[in-house]
Amino acid sequence: MDTVETMRDRFIDITAGLLDTDPRLAVVLADISAAGFADAAVRHPHRVINVGIREQLLIGAAGGLALAGLRPVAHTFASFLVERPFEQVKLDLGHQGVGAVLVSASGSYDWPAGGRTHMAPGDVALLDTLPGWNVHVPGHPDEAEALLRHAAAAGDSLQYVRLSVHSNAYALPVEPGRFLTVRQGNGPVVLAVGPMLDAVLMATEGLDVTVLYAATVRPFDAAGLRAALGGVADVVLVEPYLAGTSANAAHDALAHLPHRVLALGVPREEHRHYGTIPEHLAAYGLDAAGLRRRITDFLDHGRTA
């Protein structure tokens, strides 16, 4: 298990390489992952910056780097990258009219034994309150690499890349802004986001549904969702962060149709247990068994309504 490459390992590898080839790129850290960037820091002492455990400064300095003409990549755990310095994200980046790449680790439930303080299921919902953010939720290290390379090269735009130790067995050829069709059916559409895909495929085995896959959720591929609809506009969202985060985007995409949306994800209530990722996914109803039960309930209600 320890030898499996995580998305965060891949992020450190490819970003160190990008520093060698892109003179605009600068990495800003707040101690987390600093050891991984130690070699890159020797090669690029002025473009690998560790401010210590100071997350307001992490984002403020990223904003200043962008004002000075660089492309900052700021990184720490999601709870300390988006939640703790949220006003800096709002004012020091978007409001100043500058861009950045924010790369988080740990996500919603990556370290259940660490408890609530290291869980950030609300990060994507928080960014949804701000204009201009592109949000990537890769489901595999290869997808993380493709999306990180895209984000770093995407001009001065605002890019959020949400990395997790939870991942799917295989990578898909993801493209920012487009949902992929993984399984074609005639019935409702199930949209699996990032690391949720494997469990969604198991949960929907034998059901007449179309499974879409999103490794980029903002922008939300509304046209792709509409094109995948079968006879009824029934949509199930399965997201690895706060349940309902993309419900508004789905409703907007289907606004011209009578439709139903079931939005599954991490519950809002605090879950005061430690343990492992599989235990937490099961408790949230996000393992294959829980997903199948809730998706079939939703489909059955559609038939009797």
Added chain:
Amino acid sequence: MTTAATTERQSAASYGFADLPDLLSLMTGAEKHGAAATSTLDVLWVLYDRVLRVSPDTVDAPDRDRFLLSKGHGPMAYYAVLAAKGFLPADLLTGFGTYDSPLGHHPDRLLVPGAEIGSGSLGHGLPLAVGTALGLRARGLTDPAVWVLLGDAEFDEGSNHEAVAYAGAAGLERLHTVVIDNASATHGWRGGIAARFEAEGWSAETVDGRDHEALYRAFTAPHPGRPHAVIARVEPKNA
């Protein structure tokens, strides 16, 4: 109004410090201004008149000096100085705070010619200045100076202390902070504000914020290998 007619006829180059009250009047409608409205006026004037290497022609030049107004509250003095130095036309001042004016009660860098940052929420300018100094250094632009103006009450915000400690440790020599101290911090700063900077390895000096020669000397004092802070003391806000 005679002041408006007068200022419209003047070219930017002809404005002096003595003209700033008239420019302020275009925004306030008042003939006289209290200490609160002018607490930053002398500091801003000395910086823009004698220290900062930036002009209306170089607002986009990579090697310009940067001035970041962190304390975005009460920006009339800032707008007056920008107008006096030709960054923005003086006739814009009369619209201060109105719907179609670029000049709000807090400045927006996307609207105000010459403004390096948008501010208003306190405690954002110094971290942005740290990042700007890091970015200029990373680009090999070691000559431009970065200046940021704070208030003594704004210094309450913890984000400043993250930036002060890091900038001192990193030895950001091109970073300069001026703190306008009008004793408005609710709990004060026992031991003084300069001591906070000095403890983190900055060069720091406290001067009379109305004395132009003293300000100029403090602004231009050498500080090799260290960032520099000037505490400019003015009349207490509640005196």
